[in-house]
Amino acid sequence: MKLKRKNEILLLKLGGSLLTDKNKPFFIREEVAKSTIQQIINANEKVILIHGGGSFGHPLAKKYNISKGLDKSIPNQIIGLTETHQAMIKFNSYLVNLFLERNYPVLSIQPSSIFIKDAENIIAKSIDIIETALDLKILPILYGDIIFDKQGSFSIISGDQIISELCENLQKYCVSKVIFAIETDGIFINDGDSKDKNIKLASKIFSSELDDLDLADLGKKIDVTGGIEGKIDFIKQICKFNVPVQLINGLKENYIYNSLKNEKLICTNIIIN
Numbered sequence: 001m002k003l004k005r006k007n008e009i010l011l012l013k014l015g016g017s018l019l020t021d022k023n024k025p026f027f028i029r030e031e032v033a034k035s036t037i038q039q040i041i042n043a044n045e046k047v048i049l050i051h052g053g054g055s056f057g058h059p060l061a062k063k064y065n066i067s068k069g070l071d072k073s074i075p076n077q078i079i080g081l082t083e084t085h086q087a088m089i090k091f092n093s094y095l096v097n098l099f100l101e102r103n104y105p106v107l108s109i110q111p112s113s114i115f116i117k118d119a120e121n122i123i124a125k126s127i128d129i130i131e132t133a134l135d136l137k138i139l140p141i142l143y144g145d146i147i148f149d150k151q152g153s154f155s156i157i158s159g160d161q162i163i164s165e166l167c168e169n170l171q172k173y174c175v176s177k178v179i180f181a182i183e184t185d186g187i188f189i190n191d192g193d194s195k196d197k198n199i200k201l202a203s204k205i206f207s208s209e210l211d212d213l214d215l216a217d218l219g220k221k222i223d224v225t226g227g228i229e230g231k232i233d234f235i236k237q238i239c240k241f242n243v244p245v246q247l248i249n250g251l252k253e254n255y256i257y258n259s260l261k262n263e264k265l266i267c268t269n270i271i272i273n
Contacts, residue, residue: 160234167243181248
């Protein structure tokens with residue numbers, strides 16, 4: 001476990017399905033995006049922002065089976081790989097411009113240029129670029145992207161994976177909290193016996209309980225990065241670095257601002273124990 005550092009940082013993940021409509025390719029929920037960016041600016045905390053692929057990354061990644069790697073039986077897969085990457089740059093540029101239009105300094109950092117896989121391991125090559133941006137009071141923005149593999153293949157690095165890598169590899173900064181802004185109030189679980197199950201929000205979960213959650217099924221969307229089960233797997237990794245996690249409803253008024261300011265919210269809090 002790496003030593004705690006003095007410079008505290010918040011990691012904020014904006015879910016792709018929060019900012020886009022996954023049922024409509026390349027469709028941004030503009031009012032949600034603008035409200036979200038304004039809340040981040042108003043909070044003015046030291047943050048690294050990460051966003052998902054939503055209706056930009058996921059449909060293309062699914063069409064060309066990017067997450068499974070090189071497959072010569074898939075027509076035009078390499079073109080699809082580069083199209084997936086370019087779609088994410090387009091989405092990211094839209095969000096970057098919302099900040100710049102409001103005179104707030106942000107910098108897009110391309111994950112496929114600073115992370116590479118070696119078989120199953122992700123290697124973080126240039127975390128110091130992110131830390132230098134923070135030193136200069138610039139908000140770094142990363143996003144779900146393609147990732148190359150030293151074995152000559154590729155896959156997807158999700159926003160959740162990026163968060164896990166940042167928690168492990170940041171040196172000058174200590175992550176005080178990871179915030180997942182999604183489109184529900186948090187993690188919902190089944191409460192009661194099998195005959196009479198009620199669905200309820202899990203407002204407080206201890207990290208030691210993450211393996212035993214009876215997750216409620218709230219329906220599935222296109223998600224090449226694993227949905228809520230996949231997210232919980234990454235939350236387990238984050239907890240190993242003694243970082244608490246909060247899942248909040250990014251559609252609720254000022255919830256992102258209040259979370260960045262550490263105000264009390266109706267949400268899911270994952271506490272280290």
